[in-house]
Amino acid sequence: MCLPHFISCFLVAVLLPSLSSLAGPLAKKGKLILDSPFERSLTWGESVTLQEGWIRRVSAGDWSLQSDGSLLAVNVPEHNHGPVITYTAPINDIIIECEFKLPAQEGPNRHFRIFLDQAGYAGHNIQSTANVSSTFRPVGLTLQHLLKDKEKKSVADVDFGLEALNLKGDVWYTMRLEVLGDKARTTVAGKTLGGQLRGLNVEKSKIGLNPGLAGGSIRNFKAWEVDTGS
Secondary structure (H helix, E strand, C coil): CCEEEEECHHHCCCCCCECCCCCCCCCCEEEEEEECCCCCCCCECCEEECHHHCEEEEEECEEEECCCCCEEEECCHHHCCCCEEEEEEEECCEEEEEEEECCCCCCCCCEEEEEEECCCCEEEEEEEEEECCCCCCCCEEEEEEEEECCCCCEEEEEEEEEECCCCCCCCEEEEEEEEECCEEEEEECCEEEEEECHHHCCCEEEEEEEECCCCEEEEEEEEEEECCCC
């Protein structure tokens, strides 16, 4: 079910959530617009221009390219945030896939998430989180719309359910996040969540990939435009 935590009185009329159909993919892949774009500098804070005008930036953590083509993320406490790598460009409808691997050692702060930001707001227009032991989200698979104003006060906070996950360390899993108009859907390890919300149907500004403070690895990160069939 869809669980609205807090919605401002002004936005009640336009942020009425309801679950979308979860039978099969929400959208069909169109043009490939990002394809494992890990080349060139991975220096913290340095921007790199990629294909289609995307700008990549290591926003937190130490990211290094491994011999198998994956990226290893290690937390840097001085950055005051778990490892984050971002890809910035105007986007609306999109399909994102990324493989992730949690650290082999059990312990706190193990998760992976993909988020889409909305310009002019803190928080995230939509974020999919596969969480094993981090405290900032419920354990399991969640899909959340979270917007805050410049003073970090909640404008909208909506969760599209919770699914239990049984994820093991040192094993590759794929997260898929789809956004089509006012609908979103995510899948991880055979579990799926989806929802419909008018606030999703806006231009987004950024894709973010975020392992937990415990670190982790990613590979085969790709994004596609949605094939509208027109």
